[in-house]
Amino acid sequence: MPSRLGRYAVRRRIGSGGFATVWLAYDEQLDSPVAVKVLADNWTEDAAVRQRFLEEGRFLRKVESPYVVTVYDAGELDDGRPYLVMSYADQGTLADRLEVEGLTPAQAMEVVRQVGAGLQALHERGVLHRDVKPANVLFRTVEDAEEGTVRAMVADLGLGKALDMSSRLTMIAGTPSFVAPEQAQGEPLDPRADQYSLAALAYLLLAGRAPYAHASLAAAAAPSSPPPLSSPERPFPAEVEAVVRRGLAADRAERWPDVASFVAALEDALAPVVVDDAASSWLPVDPDLTQPGARPSARPSHDSLPAPVPPRRGRARLLAGGLVGVLAVAVGLGVGFWVEQRGEGDETVGDDTGTLFVTVPDDWARAVAADGWTAPLDGGEFPALSVGTTADWTDVRSSAQGVFVGILPGTELPAQMPRHPECDTAQEPVDSSFEDRDSRTVLYTGCPGGVTVERVVQLAANRLLWVQIRSADSATANTVLDAVDTRGI
Template sequence: MDQPPRIGRYSLVRRVGAGGFATVWLARDEQLDAEVAVKILSDNWIEDDDVRRRFLAEGRFLRKVDSLYVVGVHDIGEADDGRPFMVLTYADGGTLADRIKAGPLEIAEVVRIITQVGRGLKHLHARGVLHRDVKPANVLFHTDPAGDRAMLSDLGLGKSLAEVSRITMPGGTPAYVAPEQVRGERLDHRADLYSLGAVAYAAFTGQPPYGVASLSAVMQIETPPPSMATLREEISDAIDVVVRRALEPDRDKRWLDLDSFLNALRDAHTTGEIPPGLVPAAEMPTPATPSADVDQATALASANQSTVAAPPKRSARGRVLAALLAVLLAAAGGYGGYQLVLTRPVQVEYNKLAVEVPRDWSQKAERADGPALLVSTSTADWDKSTDVDGVYLGVTSGSSLPSTTTPPPGCSAVQGETQTIDDRQAVLFRYPCPSGHTVFERFIQLRDGKLLQVQVRDDNPEHRQSVLDSASYAP
């Protein structure tokens, strides 16, 4: 049937893409005077209830995630002909597949893109969803004043973690799908990690890691792909081994989680050195089985201890964390326990300062004068870039709240918003930053002419607000 010129309040401008089940149009939201993307179920599937269900399920999955790095769903409806549609963030910068075809990408640009896609996956996983079809065509770019931003799209194969804890039907794109997904095994976050590694390989080299054209061929993969340096000379050995570990066919030999992969990729790029402790997981020491008197509460309490490790000691720290996670898995009951451990906030305390943070913020720095506390994914990079998740708490002298502040490096100065926090006067500054982060900084008036300063950097709005609100000082 012919495409109507409009659907509801959205006037269709031109078709920008089409797949097996849906067509995507550039459209204009006439009420908001804004460009959007409208994804419409293809007319030949209108009578297929299962396809309609999957189409709407994708919209529900996307609505669960509020992330800069996942395409947002703004509206869902039904056209006059009965076809369901959803209104999405318009990606005006094309796809990663387009950029790979156009020619070699700069190494730093690939690291930035993979980091942003990885953050999108982290946010999906935190909401209980696996993507299952991460590939260059599903990485879109949206431009804003700070530059372009990579976003994950197309959750047509997305599954909730509850569903993938059971045997699932094979699916995915052969060049980028994890072998265990093709075999229909029970899946976890490592399936998306593998696909992200495959996307990184393609972005660095211009071609996918394996020349496979069918799902059956994926099942024959037994070793990591050839070195990327054989395809592109300027790729360092450090980056090569980091990416290829993500592509281990045996998921137990891959990176432990997305943060491990992304942090190692960043370190390999910035230092040019192979990250310490880069060994297959199978070579890590096997932790002892926890004794009967070690219960789950005790294990979780142990996991709440934040640590600071100098780079040369990172390999030992990584082995300790891997061993601890295995203990927690045994105590908490498999993958469900893993989800509990990674998503449950950690209470960090120091010198009367306290804050609850995501568990992957595993480094902290303390300063007695003030006092002050920094908890982050990388304390060493906190002063270099706002593209690092974390929180800083400090007590400073001040008889009144500041009206202006010095924003973090590269961020824009803004006016503060007056607030009341537990009957105390406060001011909040929201700094837009080139990295895509929105940095929150709050000052709370304390007794005795002091201020509590709290600065939070996180591209996940929910995490950012919860960390900010949890910060406290009890003199």
């Protein structure tokens, strides 16, 4: 842990993902906690990634809204890494809240209203968010008699694009269960893509479940109608259902004209439901969520620094594997991975929990994500590891090479393996058993850049191990596939 980032004294790491690490720090001149987002050191020399990182700060700086995270400062460390200094969300994320309990209809409406206001502010300044989801809605404590004590803010514009750029070139990315179909298909975007994501978020908050459980962007590209919003446990008027379904229309022309129109319509439809609940619409301060703590000294003592965790050595060989679709959306780019040189031309990379390991050609280990993922369907956090020649190796159009390994819950192998329409041929699934562990493997050929391999293994009674490999040739893919190891399971 660094003691300082620029002029800011560091308290602790908040988290990492999307090419960067975020630290809780103090602005000692203004006596205020701040969040400092630092580009990961392995991306410092990548001009495109560096530009994308700086663009996030510029996009956020354009917007003066209480519902969008504020950028206060920007700078560059001695090693050349840029950083952004932003408002600190001391009350965590919407994802944090949903892990503990659901929201009342009045609270859900208030969150949607505030997030919608943040998105509308971005759109009015020509910026798309493109990744609206619970983890990107932050809460901070405010002193505002009219707006309660906790305010929602839109954060993380790592996928954000200026509207003039999005109309010409759109990178296929986003979170499958919340992404608009046209975004998953790589079409030019407009603000109605963010409206779709907000409608999906509203559905989740009201129904207590997401409208879709897409495991990949390929699934999100061809959506079906979501199940009814209402349930016996959470009944809603038909007007509420109609508003949300219009926001989730597969054809963007059928959606609301803009985010503000969607929010206003939902507020009117929910009025009969929340009329007796308006007083409790504001989220309470949660003392168990992240708090800034005491003001740090400029030079923290050695005892206050976390002890280093030694890498776990030893290997338990396992023929393992395969994950679905585009996986970069599920795994944050962390910097806590473990790498061991395994001989000329090879490196073994481990995730930051010491659970997953894979040996790859050393030129693959340029983009490593090792801090876990949110498993599809279940939504829980599990160990995961992504290693590739570029950060976008999972893009269906990319010819880059890489491997993803992830653990997720499951009591049996899936009946259907992921599909890869970008490839020419899918071979028949091969079922096998190794060390009493059943597995299923599919090889796809004629893919951009070579071949793709998907494998799933019944790792334990209630755990599956998925592997996806993209390689220039089958020989390299098989070598990497055989070099996937697990520990502790």
